[in-house]
Each structure stands twice: as structure tokens, then as C-alpha cells.
Amino acid sequence: MFNIPRIANQFSHIIADKINQKTKPLGALGQLEQCATQLVTIFSQKVSSEAAFKAFTPVLNKPTLLVFAGDHGVAAQGVSIAPSDVTSQMVTNFVSGGAAINVFCQQLGWLLEVVDCGILHPVASPSVHNCRLGSITQPLNTNMAMSIEQVYRGFDNAKQLVKQLSLKGCNTVAFGEMGIGNTTSAAAIMAAMLKLPAQQCVGKGTGVSDDIVERKIAVVEQALILHKSQFADPITLLAALGGFEIVHITGAMLAAAEQGMAVVVDGFICSAAAMIAININPTVKEYLIFAHCSNEQGHRLMLDTLNVKPLLQLDLRLGEGSGAALSLPLLQASLGFYNKMASFADAGVEQVVS
Structure with a gap:
């Protein structure tokens, strides 16, 4: 009736590393980090290679x-x-x-x-x-x-x-x-x-x-x-x-x-x-x-x-x-920090581990 593909997590290690390297303590953005991970994973299902994924920018399109x-x-x-x-x-x-x-x-x-x-x-x-x-x-x-x-x-x-x-x-x-x-x-x-x-x-x-x-x-x-x-x-x-x-x-x-x-x-x-x-x-x-x-x-x-x-x-x-409508700014914020927030290396900030 509905042929739903299982979500492949082949880039999960890259997503996690990218989030963890942002200029913040580990896990400091709480549910936004989980939301970003889920959205990026869903939107990247058609990305075919690790190189292509690293160049991929996930966005909310026509919500x-x-x-x-x-x-x-x-x-x-x-x-x-x-x-x-x-x-x-x-x-x-x-x-x-x-x-x-x-x-x-x-x-x-x-x-x-x-x-x-x-x-x-x-x-x-x-x-x-x-x-x-x-x-x-x-x-x-x-x-x-x-x-x-x-x-x-x-x-x-x-x-x-x-x-x-x-x-x-x-x-x-x-x-x-x-x-x-x-x-x-x-x-x-x-x-x-x-x-x-x-x-x-x-x-x-x-x-x-x-x-x-x-x-x-x-x-x-x-x-x-x-x-x-x-x-x-x-x-x-x-x-x-x-x-x-x-x-x-x-x-x-x-x-x-x-x-x-x-x-x-x-x-x-x-x-x-x-x-x-x-x-x-x-x-x-x-x-x-x-x-x-x-x-x-x-x-x-x-x-x-x-x-x-x-x-x-x-x-x-x-x-x-x-309630679903009101959640949109949080989805946007999740992808916003994922796409645009600087990493420790980019910003020249000493990494905070906890």
C-alpha cells in the first residue's frame, strides 16, 4: 500500500561530528541537536557519496x-x-x-x-x-x-x-x-x-x-x-x-x-x-x-x-x-545552527568538551 524506504544512516558519524564541533558544549542545544540530526538524515537520503554529503546543505523547502x-x-x-x-x-x-x-x-x-x-x-x-x-x-x-x-x-x-x-x-x-x-x-x-x-x-x-x-x-x-x-x-x-x-x-x-x-x-x-x-x-x-x-x-x-x-x-x-505550525521556527533553528554555526576550528575557539 505504501512503500516507505528505511532511512539509511550512512552519514550519521559525519552529522554527529559536525554538530559536536560547533562552538558550544557537547549536547548544549538539546532537542535542537536531535531535530537537526533527524532532518538532515531524512533530507540526505538521495545523496550518493560522502563527498557529496559534505557539500550538501539541508533546507526546509516549501513547508x-x-x-x-x-x-x-x-x-x-x-x-x-x-x-x-x-x-x-x-x-x-x-x-x-x-x-x-x-x-x-x-x-x-x-x-x-x-x-x-x-x-x-x-x-x-x-x-x-x-x-x-x-x-x-x-x-x-x-x-x-x-x-x-x-x-x-x-x-x-x-x-x-x-x-x-x-x-x-x-x-x-x-x-x-x-x-x-x-x-x-x-x-x-x-x-x-x-x-x-x-x-x-x-x-x-x-x-x-x-x-x-x-x-x-x-x-x-x-x-x-x-x-x-x-x-x-x-x-x-x-x-x-x-x-x-x-x-x-x-x-x-x-x-x-x-x-x-x-x-x-x-x-x-x-x-x-x-x-x-x-x-x-x-x-x-x-x-x-x-x-x-x-x-x-x-x-x-x-x-x-x-x-x-x-x-x-x-x-x-x-x-x-x-501546535505543528508553531514548531516551524524550531525546525528552522535546528537546520540554521547545523548549516551556519561556526566550528571551533573555524572560529579559533578552544574546544569545550563538557
Whole structure:
């Protein structure tokens, strides 16, 4: 389905030596050093020789953030502070440039694309990609959320979108989401994949009351019982518990890794998609950079289970890809110091070893 190449580390010793020879104590730039190592390794996969690598300058090229929108039938179960109509209203807001993600992308240098994966009320705009799998999923606590065929169609849509970005020269992508009810879907995915009780996975989402949290827990528990036989396979799990936007994000992560792109993972929803993507093809994890730990209850546990350390901790719970967007200056700083910071020899500074 997705032919993702394992990342070769043939230049790892050169990368490490270059970072260690910069005018700083060893390891003094912390996670930026790890981020630089990962980015340089990803971007240098087509460099054929050590001599060519030493002349190679890694850059973030046309970083692009795609916001995938989809509506969830489970929203009608009273698990959110807003009705499904708000999904379409927010897509209109994205198109008009009024959302937080628009501001962050414009300010920081992301190209922004909006994708309708299946919202209740389509937004008539040439700037919205039409990847609709339907108008809304089925309630996950009473039915399969979607069909297996819809999952595969979503993967194909995502693959085509990512391929178009790659052909335009993009080498760094991030994904955001919009979909009323999607924290319930993500919590159900988390519980099913990690074999955890619903109450450890369900949080307040965008800020619901304790009563609604209890309702969300009950809905997720119903879904886990109903679809228990579907959880051994990640595709059927997605069909049972996912959202149209979550399907596209999962497929886009796999497709981006297949194209050799760096993939910046946003918060709770996107991390749920990442867990599924890793289950489908574990090699995808080598391409993933986790942007932040959100304020959603289960997200820290997700990250710990994946054994990854996010770049930011800002208590965000907005979605839209906002945390991924805010990580871009750190990615730029990582490659900035790698490419431009002087070595001890260049600067005539006595080497500091610790």
C-alpha cells in the first residue's frame, strides 16, 4: 500500500561530528541537536557519496500544512460543546483567513491547504480540496463509522495530495484537523490500540463539562464493546472508530514518508492517526517529528507509549494543526545552527568538551 524506504544512516558519524564541533558544549542545544540530526538524515537520503554529503546543505523547502476536515456522527450523541454545523463554519473561516491556523501559517511561513474529507455542509470555494468520502460518519457507538472502501479511498486521496506537494518541491509537511466530535473518535482509537479503559483516554476536548466527559466515556465504552472484533487490523479499526479526516491524516503521513518528507505531527487527533500509521507500516515513525504535547488528557500517554519527546509544551487544545505550525521556527533553528554555526576550528575557539 505504501512503500516507505528505511532511512539509511550512512552519514550519521559525519552529522554527529559536525554538530559536536560547533562552538558550544557537547549536547548544549538539546532537542535542537536531535531535530537537526533527524532532518538532515531524512533530507540526505538521495545523496550518493560522502563527498557529496559534505557539500550538501539541508533546507526546509516549501513547508506545507494541510488541514483536513470531516464530520462525525457521534457528535449527535452530545459529546461536544458544538453541533456539527460548526465544522463547516470553521472551514469557511479557514478559507477567509480568520482562524488561528491562518495567522500562524502566515506569520511563520507555512503554505496552507484546506481539505474537505466529508463535512456536513460543503463549502463552495476553489481553495478547498474536494476529497469527500461522504457527508458525515456513522455514530461509532452504534455502527461502523465508515466502510473499508471509504478508508482505502481516503488513503488514495491523501496519497495524491501529498504527491502533488512533492512534485512542487515540498519536503516538509504537517497536518491539522477540524471535526466536531473528533476527540471522541481519537480517544476510542487510543483505547482500542493501547488496550486501555475509556476513562484514561477521554478528556475535555475543546473544554466540555464534566457531565459531557462522562457521556464521552460511556460512548467510547459502547464503541469498544461493539467493535472489539475489529481491532486486530488497523484498517478495520479505522473503519470502526475513525473519522474521514483521521483516515486522510493517517494516509497522508504514510504517503509523505513514502515521498521522503519530514512529517510534523500535531496534537491528540494527529497522534492517534500516527499510532495507526505506525501500526500499518512501522518505518513511518522514522519520518515523524512530534511538535507538542497538548492539554488533552490522553496525549502525554500516547507520546510516552510511542517513546517520543515533543518539541513544545504549551497546553494547547485547539487542533487545526496549531501546535505543528508553531514548531516551524524550531525546525528552522535546528537546520540554521547545523548549516551556519561556526566550528571551533573555524572560529579559533578552544574546544569545550563538557
